[in-house]
Amino acid sequence: MGLVTTTEMFKKAYNGGYAIGAFNVNNMEIVQGITEAAGELNSPVILQVSKGARAYANHTYLVKLVEAAIIENPQIPIALHLDHGDSYELCKSCIDGGFTSVMIDASSKPFEENIEITRKVVEYAHAHGVVVEAELGTLAGVEDEVSVEAGKEMYTRPEEVEEFVSKTGCDSLAIAIGTSHGAYKFKPGTKPQLRFDVLEECTKRLPGFPIVLHGSSSVPQEFVEMVNQYGGNMPGAIGVPEDQLRHAAELSVCKINIDSDIRLAMTGNIRKYFAEHPDHFDPRQYLKPARQAVKDMVAHKITNVLGSAGKASEISK
16 A cells, blocks of 8 residues: 555544544654554554654655555555645645645635635645645644744634635645644643534534644653653643543544654653663664654554544555
8 A cells, every 4th residue: 555645534534433643753763653553553644744854854765764664564544744834835845745645834824815825735736636734723832833822822713614615625624722732732730621612613514524633742741750850851741631632533533633742752761761871872772762652652542542443444445
């Protein structure tokens, strides 16, 4: 099985009450950890690349790593997705470079300008067999070059979604219901709560249409504590409760983005390894447990949050 689009993935996920995990990749160990977990659990998966990841690892290297993962895991559907594309030119480059899905994020623009930019990307993508994710509403937090100050985020307005999807022709829609980028999603002492009323209203207005959640890492406290124990400084890092993400997956959310949890698992284990083995300097020594931590994290998400274990066989090969 080569790279696939997310079209059938999302259709099966929507009807089946589960979500596909979209995990950000930056290097070989992350790609291996994610796809080994998905392969063993027979789960479809989305590998997504941000603008920052392309700048760090190089487009060609990342694509070839994903192609290698497909060879090693031929039994599972894998989509290659551009996360938070901020321009038509970036989206076009990824489409021309072998991605099967792109996100155009013009959510910071006025509504009509967002429609115009998104429609232009959709026209080019669809002409090349690639699907498009768009966004309405803005999330607080920082992810690569995406930065929205807390308090200035904007929930998606359900009354706008029908017009937006109709005029742009996008294939899925990322909405803002209280998730946030990064590891500091909520203020300490507050009770994290997603706006399921917004999600349900969007679903009513877009029946059968796949919804996406960004900024959906749960920031496991065991890894925050591990980072802090071994020299880190992450006070007050809080994420989205996993039971709320599972509920979202049971509704119309077909894609859940996870990045910070992988970073925390890797960094915590690398810091621990350095502390316990100060004489070691071979990257293979400390990247091996880091890769295993990624695999374990993804397996946990697939099994306990996304509900996508065993679903790969539902998707056409």
